[in-house]
Amino acid sequence: MVLVVIDGLDASGKSIQAISLYMRLRKQGKTACLRIHPSNGDLFGGKAKQFLFSKGRSAHFGSVIFYMLNVVRSVLLYSWQKYDYMIFV
Numbered sequence: 282m283v284l285v286v287i288d289g290l291d292a293s294g295k296s297i298q299a300i301s302l303y304m305r306l307r308k309q310g311k312t313a314c315l316r317i318h319p320s321n322g323d324l325f326g327g328k329a330k331q332f333l334f335s336k337g338r339s340a341h342f343g344s345v346i347f348y349m350l351n352v353v354r355s356v357l358l359y360s361w362q363k364y365d366y367m368i369f370v
Contacts, residue, residue, distance in 0.1 A: 285368045299370045306366050313366040316355045318348065325351040 285302065287295045296317050303315040319329035325347045332344035352369075359367065 282364055283366045285366060287368070287370045295370045299368050303368055311365040312363070313368060314359050314362065314364045315368045315370075316359065317370040318355065319351050320355075323351065323354060325354055 285299075287299050289295050299315055299317065303313050306313040318326065319333070320326040321330065329344050329347035329351050332340045332347060335343075355369070
């Protein structure tokens with residue numbers, strides 16, 4: 282499995298590039314998993330997004346904690362599955 286991690290500043294086009302890569306790989310017949318964090322697909326991602334749009338030091342701390350839990354959840358759920366490519370944003 283090839284792990285692709287796309288990181289960058291907010292609104293820099295990470296998700297668009299990841300989706301483009303995912304679609305290209307799928308057209309080539311490759312299996313790929315795309316995970317964009319924080320995701321709304323689970324409690325941790327939803328809470329991370331909620332805290333990201335809140336104000337205050339505790340909101341920043343909460344967003345970091347829930348973001349990390351969201352990423353760890355994805356790694357535990359998806360890393361054991363057989364994909365040619367795993368794309369994390």
